[in-house]
Each structure stands twice: as C-alpha cells, then as structure tokens.
Amino acid sequence: MNKKILLHMCCAPCATAVLENLRADGYEVTGYFYNPSIHPWKEFKRRLDAVKEWAPAVDLPVIYNEEYPLEENIKMLLDSENRCLSCFTDRMKRTAELASEMGIELFTSTLSVSPYQNHRLLIEAGESAAESLDVQYLYRDFRDSYRRSIELSRGAGLYRQPYCGCVFSERDRYLKVKSPGEA
Numbered sequence: 001m002n003k004k005i006l007l008h009m010c011c012a013p014c015a016t017a018v019l020e021n022l023r024a025d026g027y028e029v030t031g032y033f034y035n036p037s038i039h040p041w042k043e044f045k046r047r048l049d050a051v052k053e054w055a056p057a058v059d060l061p062v063i064y065n066e067e068y069p070l071e072e073n074i075k076m077l078l079d080s081e082n083r084c085l086s087c088f089t090d091r092m093k094r095t096a097e098l099a100s101e102m103g104i105e106l107f108t109s110t111l112s113v114s115p116y117q118n119h120r121l122l123i124e125a126g127e128s129a130a131e132s133l134d135v136q137y138l139y140r141d142f143r144d145s146y147r148r149s150i151e152l153s154r155g156a157g158l159y160r161q162p163y164c165g166c167v168f169s170e171r172d173r174y175l176k177v178k179s180p181g182e183a
C-alpha cells in the first residue's frame with residue numbers, strides 16, 4: 001500500500017516536479033495550498049488559480065486554504081527577526097496540523113525544489129512544526145529537479161511567478177537584493 005503524504009504547495013510550477021518525484025517513490029500525495037505571504041492579492045489569486053487549473057489534470061487532490069489576512073501577515077513578517085523563517089514556520093505549522101487532523105503521518109513542501117530558498121531554514125521550520133504533533137516532516141532535497149519543474153510547467157502552460165511571494169521579496173527581486181530566506 002502506498003504511503004500517504006500531505007504536500008504543502010507554494011505554487012503549481014514547483015509542485016510539478018515534486019509530485020513526479022514523490023509519486024515515483026510510491027507516495028499517495030494530497031496537496032495543500034496555504035500561502036498568505038503572497039502579495040498583492042491579485043498575485044495570490046493568480047498562483048491559486050494556476051494550481052486549480054493544473055491539479056485536476058494530474059489527478060491531484062488539493063485542499064485549498066484561501067485565507068488572506070494581509071494585515072496580520074505583514075505584521076508577522078515585520079515583527080520577526082528573520083521573515084522567511086517565520087513565513088516557512090507559519091506554512092509548515094498549518095500543514096503539520098492539517099496532516100495530523102487527516103491522520104496523514106508525513107508532510108513536506110514544494111519549497112524544497114527551489115535553489116533560491118534557504119533549505120536549512122526550511123528544515124528548521126518543518127521539524128519544529130512537527131514537534132508536538134503525531135506527524136513527521138519529510139525533507140527531500142528536490143533542487144536537482146528544479147530544471148525539470150521549469151520544463152514541466154512550461155509544457156503545461158503554467159504561470160511562472162517572477163518573485164518569491166511577499167511584497168519585500170518583490171522589491172528585493174527588482175533591486176537585486178537577497179531575501180533573508182534566499183540561499
């Protein structure tokens with residue numbers, strides 16, 4: 001019997017290659033879209049819609065969390081010492097809680113396909129989210145599949161975003177400055 005896993009999805013392009021890898025390893029994958037740090041709302045909607053368009057085509061069941069608490073989210077990012085660690089932790093915590101509620105022992109994230117993310121922070125966030133729950137964070141370094149994700153998402157005609165998500169990362173992208181969670 002395939003082992004179940006809850007996959008936090010930051011966007012459809014990153015999910016393409018991660019899903020391919022997890023399925024090749026025999027996992028039965030359920031997706032979870034939860035990304036309140038995507039600004040502005042139109043960009044959030046565009047990424048959400050791309051997942052909604054793509055997931056049925058690859059038979060991926062996805063749970064959508066469409067909450068968009070912009071003020072709380074900006075406050076969380078501004079109040080933290082490292083906004084990317086807080087952002088990862090928030091997303092991993094909600095994924096871990098949902099996995100536990102659903103009786104799925106393992107969870108992971110499509111963020112780990114990106115060579116631009118700081119994987120050490122991602123592991124820290126995933127492991128701390130799992131700590132007090134009956135679930136486990138599965139870290140897999142999917143960076144070798146990053147090019148494959150570009151190929152698959154181009155093939156599927158998916159929207160590919162030009163920056164990580166929050167308004168700070170949008171500024172950093174165009175000023176060519178590194179975000180604190182960037183590798």
Ligand code: SF4
Binds near residue numbers: 038084168179181
């Ligand atoms: S740069 Fe990306 S990971 Fe860091 S806070 Fe912004 S959206 Fe989150």
